Amino acid sequence: MTAFFYIAAALAxxxxxxxxxxxxxxxxxxxxxxPGTVSLALFAYLLTLVDAEHAGRSYAAYGGVYIVAALLWLWAIEGAEPDRWDLIGATVCLGGAAIILFGPRGS
Structure with missing residues (x-):
């Protein structure tokens, strides 16, 4: 469910x-x-639905998803195809987001 909320938040x-x-x-x-203001309020609400212990960690992990969504927006809405550096950067960011979200935590 976390991925759904992150993707929906990014679109909003x-x-x-x-x-x-x-x-x-x-x-x-x-x-x-x-509608822009309503969309931004929806974005903030959707991030509160992510199952994470700390808001800051949830927001940090969301950053990687946002970057990928922004590049998809660039391509789908603005008609500019992401280049290889965009794709490499997005991959690095998603990897970082996964580490933040799923990394083992000490007690």
Whole structure:
């Protein structure tokens, strides 16, 4: 279930941030801010559903998922194909996220 919440949170965060980007950088209507704000609130809520003992560790692990989601957004929504350095970087970040999330913890 953790992966689902991370993926849903990433989509909500990117969509919310893109709404602000569209308003400020693409000269879209300020009405884009309404769904953007709702999306960002949904993002914050979804991260609270992740089964983790500490918020900071949950957020740190989420970072890797966010990076991959952002590159997918780049490709699917913005039409720019990620290059090999994007893919290598995303792989490294996902590896780091897995270590943070699933690494053994001492008592």
């Amino acid at each position: 965060e990117i969509a919310g941030c893109f709404a602000f980007w569209a308003w400020l950088r693409l000269d879209k209507s300020a009405w884009w801010l309404a």
